[in-house]
Amino acid sequence: MIKSPAKAAHSKTADWWRGAVIYQVYPRSFQDTDGDGIGDIKGIIQRLPYIASLGVDAIWLSPFFTSPQADMGYDVSDYCDVDPMFGTLADFDRMMTEAKRLGLKVIIDQVISHTSDQHPWFKESRTSRDNAKADWFVWAAAKPDGTAPNNWLSVFGGPAWEWDGVRKQYYMHNFLASQPDLNFHNREVQDAVLDAVKFWLERGVDGFRLDTVNYYVHDKELRDNPPHVPDSEEAGLDAPDVNPYGMQSHLYDKTQPENIEFLKRFRALLDQYPDRTTVGEVGDGARSLKTVAAYTSGGDKLHMCYTFDLLGPDFTPSHIRHCVDRFQKQVKDGWVCWAFSNHDVTRHVSRFMHRPEERAAVAKLAISVLSSLRGSICLYQGEELGMPEAELSFEDLRDPYGIRFWPAFKGRDGCRTPMVWEKGKKQAGFSTGKPWLPVPVEHQSLAVDTQEKDEGSVLAHYRATLAFRKQHEALLDGDMHFVATNEDVLAFVRTHGHERLLFVFNLRRGPQELTVPNGHAVHEILPMPGLSGTVVDGEIRLGPLDGICARVS
Structure with missing residues (x-):
């Protein structure tokens, strides 16, 4: 059964795309x-x-x-x-x-x-050197030895230049030879x-x-x-x-x-x-x-x-x-x-x-x-x-x-x-x-x-994670500051107004324990979907591929 979508927080504002x-x-x-x-x-x-x-x-x-x-x-x-x-x-x-x-x-x-x-612009451009769209694409003469104008390469392999027998010039293509570059x-x-x-x-x-x-x-x-x-x-x-x-x-x-x-x-x-x-x-x-x-x-x-x-x-x-x-x-x-x-x-x-x-x-x-x-x-x-x-x-x-x-x-x-x-x-x-x-x-x-x-x-x-994201302004448009941890843990704080959310993610395949970062007192563990991390006696305990979201001061 399809469930109802969570309401988009920014849907009616000019900057709806921020955090979208x-x-x-x-x-x-x-x-x-x-x-x-x-x-x-x-x-x-x-x-x-x-x-x-x-x-x-x-x-x-x-x-x-x-x-x-x-x-x-x-x-x-x-x-x-x-x-x-x-x-x-x-x-x-x-x-x-x-x-x-x-x-x-x-x-x-x-x-x-x-x-x-096959675009009409290119079809016209390649007919001659003096038609209305002759300069709409990147054309260049061959070097005296017939090779391409320079050493530019195509992302898809080989030179970024293709010879055209009608104009007797090369045209540029950053990708396939059938994708000529426009001349901006x-x-x-x-x-x-x-x-x-x-x-x-x-x-x-x-x-x-x-x-x-x-x-x-x-x-x-x-x-x-x-x-x-x-x-x-x-x-x-x-x-x-x-x-x-x-x-x-x-x-x-x-x-x-x-x-x-x-x-x-x-x-x-x-x-x-x-x-x-x-x-x-x-x-x-x-x-x-x-x-x-x-x-x-x-x-x-x-x-x-x-x-x-x-x-x-x-x-x-x-x-x-x-x-x-x-x-x-x-x-x-x-x-x-x-x-x-x-x-x-x-x-x-x-x-x-x-x-x-x-x-x-x-x-x-x-x-x-x-x-x-x-x-x-x-x-x-x-x-x-x-x-x-x-x-x-x-x-x-x-x-x-x-x-x-x-x-x-x-x-x-x-x-x-x-x-x-x-x-x-x-x-x-x-x-x-x-x-x-x-x-x-x-x-x-x-x-x-x-x-x-x-x-x-x-x-x-x-679905649950995206709904959680929409419930917290800090995740849509809040500031983000990293917290120093060991190399196997990703930790940062998202802040918006009075809300400060600490995220700690364990990307290891084994459990992790670490002390709550200095200067961050945990007030509440938020039920971010799928995360089962806990805080016990000032220690954050995470399972493999796990995390925690906490409201902190």
Whole structure:
């Protein structure tokens, strides 16, 4: 039975996004209603009551725009329409109406650093060097020996340049060769992109997740990137042990200062519409936090950003403390959106667990920690079920990145397999046809209908934890200060007004005892879901993968 959602504390304020919980929907894999094996907008409408029942504030929809689907929709050929495989604009409008009825905000992906090579803009641009859109993409002459203009590399492998025989020039692509980069030095390009954004604002969307937000602008002089020794903290698609992209310091192919001015234009447009927000994806290696600070400061650019800092394999107190503390020190007036999983990385229970039997315990502790951090948080569909990464054969892969780097890297399909709704149904209730990615047998026992009946399930824990988060203003917008402990314990205080909440999490697989930190008198143990820690004679006692929340002075 679907339970009623907890009331969102910030739903009626202009800053509703501060402390918000955002649920990412990957439309291809959420719910199929027509039997073609691919999820669709009607399926999202069907499952919106379930999403609302989690107690989240908003949904983020991965791309549903018209696309050849070379990169699963991140190659857009029409920014202002719905791809027929997902439905129609009328379906989208019905989804918006239903989401609003349920109290859910709607954030949509905007992939504007590049288009598909099937976009009309690029088709016109490549016809000649003097057409109306000749300068809408990044074109450059070959070197005298015929090689590419510089040493820039594609995130998806190989040079970031593709030769075009019609124009007899190279064009730039940060990702697939079929994803040419737009030229943001051209004001007309910026205007066209903002017109597309306005199209969706007029349809009532509440915000935008900006894909690869620091990739918009390139160095006009096309200077070579210098070599780079990868930082041990860097994570994500540019891992140097898989992809030579990480062997360069990306000083010139992205994160250019001119990007700031475009983000100001973007924000100025959004400010014409009440209560809208932006969240930017920043992939900039060791410079990510510096970039986040620049993009979120001053209240005239992005509302918030997220990085890949917590999307790697490390689930330790020292790592989490380091990432959060570094953000708070470097980003003075910006806002962060934390996540452990999304559509681009291995599901976090698989990254964090040591043994399969601790899957549920790790899933529960992870959301307890995430929901206690200062910032907004993003959840990725299926994590509330404790879904692990799917093991797929090469023959099942659809991700071009995974296919390119197999077998060293298995790609992103393992986190993109379909949602599991009903244990006893064909394809676990996702589709009546053959799904675009297989539904793993081991996922079917985690189906929503099974967990709905179990008060001790990961799903029940997510609902209870998110409800707890909404009951405490300190967790939505309070200050956060770390407490010194041993290396196996994560401890911090969240403060809002007169409320001071001490959180202590044991990420070890064995019990822990520690003295209540100096200067923090425990007045009350709060019943944070799933945590069984106690305080006895001034000692905090925690079980394995356990924690405690206490009201302190």
